[in-house]
Amino acid sequence: MQLRNRQWKIAGRPVGRDVTEADFASDEVPARAPEAGEVLVRVDLLAFEPAMKGWMENIGGYVARTEIGDVMRGTAVGTVIESRADGFSPGMQVVGPLGWQDYAALPASDLRPVSNPARPSDDLGVLGLVGLTAYCGFKAIGQPFPGDTVMITGAAGAVGSVVAQIARIGGCQVIGVAGGPEKCRMLVEEYGLDAAIDYRAADFAAQVAAHAPNGIDVVWDNVGGTILNTLLGHLAMRARVVICGGISRSKTGGMPVGPENYFNLVFKRATMRGFILHDHEALFDEGRRRMAGWLAEGRLIAREDVQHGFDNAPRTLMRLFSGANVGKQLLRLDHGEEQA
Numbered sequence: 146m147q148l149r150n151r152q153w154k155i156a157g158r159p160v161g162r163d164v165t166e167a168d169f170a171s172d173e174v175p176a177r178a179p180e181a182g183e184v185l186v187r188v189d190l191l192a193f194e195p196a197m198k199g200w201m202e203n204i205g206g207y208v209a210r211t212e213i214g215d216v217m218r219g220t221a222v223g224t225v226i227e228s229r230a231d232g233f234s235p236g237m238q239v240v241g242p243l244g245w246q247d248y249a250a251l252p253a254s255d256l257r258p259v260s261n262p263a264r265p266s267d268d269l270g271v272l273g274l275v276g277l278t279a280y281c282g283f284k285a286i287g288q289p290f291p292g293d294t295v296m297i298t299g300a301a302g303a304v305g306s307v308v309a310q311i312a313r314i315g316g317c318q319v320i321g322v323a324g325g326p327e328k329c330r331m332l333v334e335e336y337g338l339d340a341a342i343d344y345r346a347a348d349f350a351a352q353v354a355a356h357a358p359n360g361i362d363v364v365w366d367n368v369g370g371t372i373l374n375t376l377l378g379h380l381a382m383r384a385r386v387v388i389c390g391g392i393s394r395s396k397t398g399g400m401p402v403g404p405e406n407y408f409n410l411v412f413k414r415a416t417m418r419g420f421i422l423h424d425h426e427a428l429f430d431e432g433r434r435r436m437a438g439w440l441a442e443g444r445l446i447a448r449e450d451v452q453h454g455f456d457n458a459p460r461t462l463m464r465l466f467s468g469a470n471v472g473k474q475l476l477r478l479d480h481g482e483e484q485a
C-alpha cells in the first residue's frame with residue numbers, strides 16, 4: 146500500500162513581521178521508498194525552534210538557504226518503517242532532520258537512535274539541540290564559577306530554563322527574566338532559581354539592580370533589544386555576556402538594534418560573544434552524558450509544551466513568538482487519529 150505523505154512547505158518569507166499560517170502551504174505526495182543506505186521514517190514528534198523563522202528568512206548564513214516550496218525543516222523523533230541501511234530496523238525510534246511531513250526517506254547517516262526509548266522527547270529537548278546549546282554555550286562562553294551571579298533572559302523557554310538549572314547545579318546565584326507572574330513563579334518554585342524578574346514590570350531596571358547589587362557575572366541572552374541593553378548596564382567586573390538568541394527582532398527583521406550600553410563592556414573589561422552550537426561538537430558527548438545523569442538524579446527538569454495534530458504545525462511555531470509556550474515546544478502528529 147502506498148503511504149500518503151502530508152507535507153507543510155514554505156510559502157512566505159516572514160521578514161520584519163510575525164510568522165503567519167499563510168507562510169506555509171500544505172501538500173500531499175506519495176511517501177518515497179528508501180534507496181540503498183537510506184531509511185524510511187514515520188514522523189511522530191516534531192520540535193520547534195525560534196531559529197526556524199530565520200531559516201525561512203534566509204538570515205544569518207550559518208545554514209543552507211531555504212527556497213519557497215521546500216518542505217519546512219525540523220528535527221523530529223520518528224519510527225523506522227523500512228530500512229536499507231545497516232544498524233536500523235523497523236520499529237526502532239530515531240531522531241534526525243525529518244521535517245514537517247508524515248514520512249521522511251533520508252540517509253541513515255543523518256539519524257541516530259533515541260537515547261531513552263521510554264522518553265524519546267528528551268532527544269528533542271534537554272538531550273538534543275536545546276540542552277546542548279545550553280550546556281556548550283554556558284560552559285565554553287559563560288565560563289561560570291560557583292558563586293557567580295547569572296542572569297538569563299527568556300528563562301522560561303526551552304534553552305533558558307536548561308541554562309538556569311545548569312547554573313543552579315553549578316552553585317551560582319541564578320536570576321531568571323521572563324514574561325508574567327506565572328512564568329516567574331515557575332522559575333523559582335519548580336526550577337529552583339534564586340529569583341525571577343518580570344521584564345514587563347515598570348521597575349524592571351530597579352529589580353535588576355536589587356537582585357545583582359554587585360553586578361552580573363554572566364548574562365545569557367535569548368532576547369536582545371531593550372532587555373539586553375538594561376542588563377549591560379549592570380555588569381560585574383570581567384563579566385561574560387553570551388548571545389544565544391534575539392527573539393525581540395522577530396517583528397522587525399534584519400539585525401537587532403545595537404545596545405546603547407555596550408560601552409560598559411569596556412568599563413567592566415567584559416566580553417560579549419555569540420556562538421553557533423556546531424562550533425562546539427567536541428562537547429556534545431560530555432554534555433549529553435552529564436545532563437542525562439542530572440535528569441536521572443532529578444536535579445534537572447525537562448518541561449515540555451506538547452501540541453497535537455499535523456494541521457497545527459504552523460500555529461505551533463507561532464506559539465514561540467507570542468510567548469505562549471512554557472518549556473520545549475513540541476507537536477505530536479497522532480497518525481492513528483488523523484489517518485484512520
